[in-house]
Amino acid sequence: MNQMIAYLAPEGFVNDLATELGEVTSIHERLVLAEGPLRPSTWAANVWLEPVRLPITSIADAVRKLRAIQGDWALYSFHLHRRAQLIAAQLPSVAVKPSMFPASPPARTIGSWTLMDEHTLLASARCSCPWPNGEIEFIENHDATPSRAYLKLWELFSRLQVWPQIGDRCIDLGACPGGWTWVLQGLGARVLAVDKAPLAPRVATLPSVEFRKESAFGLKPEPVDWLFSDVICYPSRLLELVQRWLPVCLNMVCTVKFQGGTDHAVMRELAAIPGSQLVHLHHNRHELTWFRLARNR
Ligand SMILES: C[S@@+](CC[C@H](N)C(=O)[O-])C[C@H]1O[C@@H](n2cnc3c(N)ncnc32)[C@H](O)[C@@H]1O
Structure with missing residues (x-):
């Protein structure tokens, strides 16, 4: 069977992403799962290239399993938010502060994860975008510029x-x-x-x-x-x-x-x-x- 791939849509564009991908396996708010191989995904903010399903027995077990793979993980949460936050709180923070222009990609490799259900993680150490969930923020210059474009x-x-x-x-x-x-x-x-x-x-x-x-x-x-x-x-x-x-x-x-x-x-x-x-x-x-x-x- 082909490797499953997870595509994260930007806020408001999950339908565009799903249309572009064609046949998909399941959609979890902004996260779209589809069988590989990797497909063109213009509308994806981030692609989880090698997601694995990990059974977990507790919050501590989830933290242990993620840390066993690598240190840095960005959460995308579509349900079970409290449980997901309790796991995230025990992982190193990957919050990236707004950058001056030009921004450099984060020095650390940041994986992505979510809770599929109470006892299952979906985690991908390799992603298409180095910024957590594909979101890059800048220290804005409101005074000099006439528009935010x-x-x-x-x-x-x-x-x-x-x-x-x-x-x-x-x-x-x-x-x-x-x-x-x-x-x-x-x-x-x-x-x-x-x-x-x-x-x-x-x-x-x-x-x-x-x-x-x-x-x-x-x-x-x-x-x-x-x-x-x-x-x-x-x-x-x-x-x-x-x-x-x-x-x-x-x-x-x-x-x-x-x-x-x-x-x-x-x-x-x-x-x-x-x-x-x-x-x-x-x-x-x-x-x-x-x-x-x-x-x-
Ligand atoms: C989104 S704004 C551009 C914003 C700009 N890039 C900035 O950073 O401030 C789109 C612009 O396209 C211009 N526009 C629309 N039709 C045009 C045309 N046929 N030729 C030149 N400009 C056009 C509009 O006047 C408008 O200023």
Whole structure:
């Protein structure tokens, strides 16, 4: 029989994850169990790659069995919360404090576990995401930025440990009010911000920021180090834009925004672009982040 795999959905997106996975064995609030092999899971915040079921006779027995495998464990609890908390309290704390940008992954390997019933643990020492339950938090900068959208770029750059370098030329489509442009400029990049609406004055007046008030879709593709898009548009329109810019851009990062239902067909087309990836970031809402990096071309 195939190894069972557990996929943890972000808050509010378990249906998207289950649809993407296809036939699943069981769903426990945000935790979806499905038979292996590993399946594409854009909507998973974390994947428990090698979960094992462990019979337990008591709280102390659960702690002993988890510690026998490794030290650090993050709990995802969907029921029996009090019993689960009593076990977690006897394990080392894996709470990760909000980080400054850029964040580094936790130095320790953190496994994931849950209580399936009073006498059974499900535990996976190996997971897809180094942050507990796929959640990465930052010390936010409320004063300098005009929107919280900048957290998406902070998260992506921290997860990949890649970001634009000093002097890199970036185009930021759908830049208003300017959170992304603020991040890119702060890294030392030169930014052309494009939007039909104006940038917040505190971003527009930063050095190395140029603003063009026009539609992202009318702009002729030109070679740049990085193309960014956070434009609000139908996913199919974004796909066309991506296809036009792909041949001339090294690195591309685009938010795929869904209005109403999730467009699974466009998701699959974007995910199939060679060298690219489609992910749901902790700071994404009903949207995904598609990216293609020069290093993966
Ligand atoms: C979610 S906001 C972008 C937030 C921005 N990334 C930030 O960090 O502040 C989406 C933007 O897309 C812009 N937009 C929508 N249609 C557009 C188009 N055709 N061309 C350019 N910008 C467009 C909107 O004006 C809006 O400012």
